[in-house]
Amino acid sequence: MNKRGEEGSEELFLHIAYITVIVSLSLILIFFITNAVKGDSSKSELTAKQMALFIDASEPGMEITLNHPKADIQLDESLKKISVKIKDVSYSYNYVSPYKISLDNDGYETKIKVENEI
Numbered sequence: 001m002n003k004r005g006e007e008g009s010e011e012l013f014l015h016i017a018y019i020t021v022i023v024s025l026s027l028i029l030i031f032f033i034t035n036a037v038k039g040d041s042s043k044s045e046l047t048a049k050q051m052a053l054f055i056d057a058s059e060p061g062m063e064i065t066l067n068h069p070k071a072d073i074q075l076d077e078s079l080k081k082i083s084v085k086i087k088d089v090s091y092s093y094n095y096v097s098p099y100k101i102s103l104d105n106d107g108y109e110t111k112i113k114v115e116n117e118i
Contacts, residue, residue, distance in 0.1 A: 048084040048093040
């Protein structure tokens with residue numbers, strides 16, 4: 001009887017191990033799906049890329065206004081890089097405009113002004 005009980009306990013242990021692995025993988029999958037649905041990383045990446053493309057396409061005297069209260073936008077003119085942070089996700093994108101770019105951020109509205117050449 002003891003031998004039979006050991007076989008049953010091994011089988012029980014394997015079933016518990018399989019269930020643990022399946023539950024762990026399911027939780028990881030749910031975590032990635034919920035992050036993908038929220039889209040914070042794609043929003044910050046898309047916003048940074050669009051702003052950089054707008055800067056590249058603009059000419060002196062143009063002004064770009066972005067109304068996005070959840071976005072923290074930073075401009076590094078020496079590296080020619082614009083960074084957008086939405087919630088905890090930050091993304092930077094480079095631009096190649098030869099003009100002087102200035103950023104005015106008042107918390108709710110961000111204005112990017114394109115001025116004459118440097």
